[in-house]
Amino acid sequence: MDLRLNTSNANQTSELVNAMNYDPELARDVQEGLKQTPKRISSKYFYDGAGSKLFQQIMELPEYYPTRTEFKILEEQQAEISRFFGLSDFFHLVELGAGDGLKTKILLRQLLHMKADFEYVPVDISGDILKLLDSSLKTELPALKTDSFTGDYFKALHWLQKNKEGRKVVLFLGSNIGNFEDGGDLEFLQEIRKYLNPEDKVLVGFDLRKDPRTIRQAYDDAAGVTAAFNLNLLKRLNRELGADFNLNQFEHFTDYDPLSGVVKSYIVSKKQQTVTFSALNHSISFAAWEAIHTENSHKYTPVQIEELGEKAGLKTEQFFTDEKHYFADVLFRVI
Ligand SMILES: C[S@@+](CC[C@H](N)C(=O)[O-])C[C@H]1O[C@@H](n2cnc3c(N)ncnc32)[C@H](O)[C@@H]1O
Incomplete structure (x- = not known):
């Protein structure tokens, strides 16, 4: 040069x-x-x-409805969602593509309130956003145990397999699942499934089909x-x-x-x-x-979501959605 x-x-x-x-x-x-x-x-x-x-x-x-809608779903149904995680024994709460954790903090607060024994493991390709998340968690939720990983999803799954044994609840919020190429959503859920055991859970945010203009x-x-x-x-x-x-x-x-x-x-x-x-x-x-x-x-239909889960070895346990059916956080268990 x-x-x-x-x-x-x-x-x-x-x-x-x-x-x-x-x-x-x-x-x-x-x-x-x-x-x-x-x-x-x-x-x-x-x-x-x-x-x-x-x-x-x-x-x-104002136009970006997914965050607002998912925020409301988590806010209104936080206790029920948290109970589905199973709170009787320790688990790693792994979040893939955590971003600034804006919505996840609703669940983290609820889990702490319910005296759940867990460690939060946010993963993101962006080191900058993870630094921001880490420092906000230190001040907002000082009692929270955390261990973050910077890198892409696939590297993270490899790292998690080696470093985070034991029960896991995996969060994949914000409709990140929709960002893959055609068929990449299934491949990715299959990769996640390989890392999981029968007692583990996955909560995935799906943006649902609606008025195309919206x-x-x-x-x-x-x-x-x-x-x-x-x-x-x-x-x-x-x-x-x-x-x-x-x-x-x-x-x-x-x-x-x-x-x-x-x-x-x-x-x-x-x-x-x-x-x-x-x-x-x-x-x-x-x-x-x-x-x-x-x-x-x-963007997904509810039927597509259930089929996607089945193909990946995940059984739909519960749909958490909003009144307009704009968005769904779907809880899967391992088949
Ligand atoms: C659309 S944002 C959503 C953030 C958060 N989940 C939410 O719901 O607000 C996507 C996040 O995933 C991260 N991300 C995107 N592709 C990724 C990849 N291949 N591996 C790891 N993180 C990724 C980005 O850095 C970003 O923080």
Whole structure:
């Protein structure tokens, strides 16, 4: 890499220094994803520090019903949900993709109130959000035992298998289950199932099918926060891989297909252009209006949820839902 070309201002220099210490997994995934047709980048890369903060803003948007709805479900049914966990003996309360734990804290408070003997094990790919969660738990719930893990779901399951034996209750809230590629939700539940024993439980948040307009608006808010969240991915690649994406030349686009029940989000190139990744010695061309697929958000029917569980070796024990049937937290036991 030729540093002389890039020393025109301090920001560019510090971005290059960052890019020289790049994450090889991010580099490999992005390079491979942008070679594909259609181009794609995994949504797991949304969550750098800025991305995690933007997601916290999304959760407060008037259009973004999932957080509000799941919050209410947990708030109103916390005691019943907690009883389903089985409170007579010790368990690890593992949360995959915990984020800032906003909604989980409802259950954590309830479990402490019920004198449950448990350890909370939040897992997230974003170290920034886990730090925030850890420090808020220390002040808000000082009696809570915690042990967090930073890394992706699959690495976490491997770590959990070795380090967290004994009874487990796994939380997978916020409709993260909907973010996999087609069929990835089943594969992932099967992976979770491998880690579990017959006395273990899983609570999964599913976004349910509803008026397609309500769903579409949740991913395309009027204030443009979701657009900023999607485009922040390019900022991350500029900073971490020395790419030169011009953010004015790309835009956020999203749509919901009520037949498949999937919201797909894209970053669209507004013109023909070439982007160079200086850290990787690599360039990539975009045709005018070519899209990078960045996220899936699957919406489910109750029947699909039960079938998904059965195929993964999990039996539906209870649906916890809201009055409009917008969202469901579904408790499974191991078959
Ligand atoms: C949509 S947010 C939801 C957060 C939280 N579960 C909630 O309901 O508010 C998704 C969270 O999962 C994390 N995440 C996304 N993909 C991940 C992956 N492959 N492995 C681990 N964490 C992941 C993100 O960093 C983010 O904090």
